Amino acid sequence: MWQWHEWSLIYVWRVKKLYWHTTFGKVDVVEPLWRNGTRIERRFSTRAGISCRGSSQPLQRVMSDFGADAAFGRVPEKLKEHYGIEMPVSTIQRITEHHAQIICEQEAKREIVAGTMAGVTFIGEMDGSMVPVVEISSDAEDKRKGKRLAWKEVRLSLVHPKGSVTPIFGGNFAGGVEESGRQWWRCAAKAGFGPGSYLHAVGDGASWIVTQEKIQFGAQGAYLVDFFHLCEYLGEASKVCAANDPRAWLEEQKSRLKANQSGAVLEALAPFVETNSDDPATACDRYIRNRRDQLDYQGAIKQGLPIGSGEIESAHRYVIQERIKLPGAWWSPDHIETMLALRLNRANREWDAYWR
Secondary structure, three states: OOOOOOOOOEEEEEEEEEEEEEOOEEEEEEEEEEEEOOEEEOHHHHHHOOOOOOEOHHHHHHHHHHHHHOOHHHHHHHHHHHHOOOOOHHHHHHHHHHHHHHHHHHHHHOOOOOOOOOOOEEEEEEEEEEEEEEEEOOOOOOOOOOEEEEEEEEEEEEEEEOOOOOOEEEEEOOOHHHHHHHHHHHHHHHHOOOOOOEEEEEEOOOHHHHHHHHHHHHHHEEEEEOHHHHHHHHHHHHHHHOOOOHHHHHHHHHHHHHOOOHHHHHHHHHHHOOOOOOOHHHHHHHHHHOOHHHOOHHHHHHOOOOOOOHHHHHHHHHHHHHHHOOOOOOEOHHHHHHHHHHHHHHHOOOHHHHHO
C-alpha cells in the first residue's frame, strides 16, 4: 500500500520478506521498501546492518570460533548440538576464511613499537613445522588436474618474560626466514621487550634461527643450542665411543656439557672421528665444533633459564598442527597464511578485541 507524506515524495512502494540467521535461529521479517524519488531504500536492513540470507555477528563469531579449531565439515554438528541451528559447510568455511583474511590484513598493517621492560630477561624460541600444501599451476587448463601436493614449512616463534607462562606468538608461511625474524621481533615487542631488555634464545641449532637472532636482537640476546637436541647426537655417538656401556658414557658427556666443558667432550669423541665421514661420532664432533659459542648451559642453569626448546615444539602442536595439519587436509598457500593469522590471534588472546 502506498503511504504518502505531505512533506515529501517518499512512500512505501512495496514490502519484501527478509530473513537472516542468528544464534537464536532464523529470523523472518517483512521489510517495507521505500521509494525516494528514483531510489529504492531498504531502511530497516541498512540501519540494522543485515542482509538477506546473511548471518548475525554473534553467529559469525561462533562459526569462526568452531572453524578455527575443528575441520569445517565437523562444525555443522557442533552448531546443531550447542545452538540448535543448521548451517551448510560452505557458509561456515566462507565466513571463517573471511574473518581470517581480515585478521591477517589487520596484523600486517599493525604498527608494533618496542616494549618498555628494561632490565627484564625474556625467553625466546623459534622453530619450523611441515604442513600439507596444494598448489595449482597457473598454466593448467583444468585446475582440477593441475594440482601439485607438497610439504612446506610454517615457522612459529614465541617470547615471554622469564617466569611467565603466557607467551606471545608470531609466525609466517610466506616471506622466508627474514620474515620469520621480523615476526620474532614483533612478538618480543608485544611481550614487552625493548631497550635494556635481554633475550635468552633457545633452539635446535639451525643456522637460519641463529642468524635471525643476531639480526633482530644483536647484543641484547644470546643463543643457546637445545641441550636435548645435542644429546641426540651424543646418544648416537655413544654407541660407537662406548659400545660396552653407552649409557654411562652419555651421562658423563651430559655432565661435562652442563659444566661448560665442551672441550672435554670433543676429546672423548676425538679417537673415533674420521675425516670426510658422516658416522655418528664425526657428526657429533662437527655439530659441537660449529656451535661452541652457543653451549653456555652452566650460565643458563645458574640463572634459572631453560636449556631446551620444548616450549616451541609443544606450541607447534596446539597452535599450528592441531588445525592445519589434520589428516587428509591440504591447504592453498594463501589459506595457510590467513588461517595461521587466525590461530595466532586466538593464541595471543586477541580474539575478543577483534570482535569488539
